[in-house]
Amino acid sequence: MKESHEKLRMMMVTALFAALIGILAQITIPLPLVPITGQTLAVGLAATILGSRYGTSSVLLYLFIGAAGVPVFAEMSGGLAKIFGPTGGYLLSYIPTVYITGLILEKTRFTVPMAFLANIIGMLLTLIIGTVWLKYMSSLSWTVAFASGFAPFIIVGILKAFLASWLGITIRSRLATANMLPKKNATLSR
Template sequence: MTNQQLKLRMMIVTALFAAIIGVLAQMTIPLPLVPITGQTLAIGLAATILGSRYGTLSVILYIIIGAVGVPVFAEFSGGFSKLVGPTGGYLVGFIPAVFLIGFYMEKTSFNFKNAMIANSIGMLITLAFGTAWLKIAADLSWTAAFKGGFTPFIIVGLIKAALASWIGVLVRDRLISAKLLFSQKTELPKSA
């Protein structure tokens, strides 16, 4: 496989993960201020399977697609107004979260323990961005923003972090075994 073919494959996988995030975003449990969605599970999967570079690119692509109006955000919504609205901080927080999850995994190893640590940190980053943004955009007190945008998501976030870790490591190992994905330790093929 040439470098050009590998780049094409990774662009396709990146786009596929952007689509997966959009699909899982539609799995929602409505709450008064911010719904619980499958987005954070998908973010964790993207980072755990693809690593920092391609995981981050998939999230950026997802956000761009949603920002231009395609209804890929939670509850089939889209548009730039979602990014600057009360829940926009969660979407923006996905970018540093996915990068740091993937970066942590690349610097340690792709096993469940490290994935759980990384995904838990990523969840906290997303919640911190979302809560701060919610406080400003909705003109709430810090206490109200914390109660509405952080506290209700801790337990669910840890469950999603565990699922993303377990499924992500399993899928990554299988994709590497099938030579559909290359690990950091695998030397990439030379151009022909």
């Protein structure tokens, strides 16, 4: 019985994080090809707080909802055309990003420095996949793709990685104290 309660609780938390990604996606700073959004911050928070399994589930749910046409992507957009469009690589990159970021933390320690390192790796993964996708889907040169899909996001990405780390570990610690995380996943080291 207790295991079914834990599963239900984690399903609700996973859905909550999918909604959080959709909400933070609406915080945008428009740029010519790829806007700066709050999505990547939410993905980093999901990985840092929920780990690889539930973080990935939240991203998959978010992408499924968006692919179905619900306007949860940046600038209140949705649909398969957005996923397979020029910036779709960033959206699809959230799957390996959240998984690898969460996995790094699970294999090491849930501390702010380790979370920062894991989120930096995740940020770079998102930028690399997104930029490669942008280059091929928009028929851009590598220079233009890098200048519009990678370079403008480095400093903002570092800031978001720090915020996801600091907020994520703080929130994770409080959720663990309140017994809101699965027992095998709740070990913390600040």
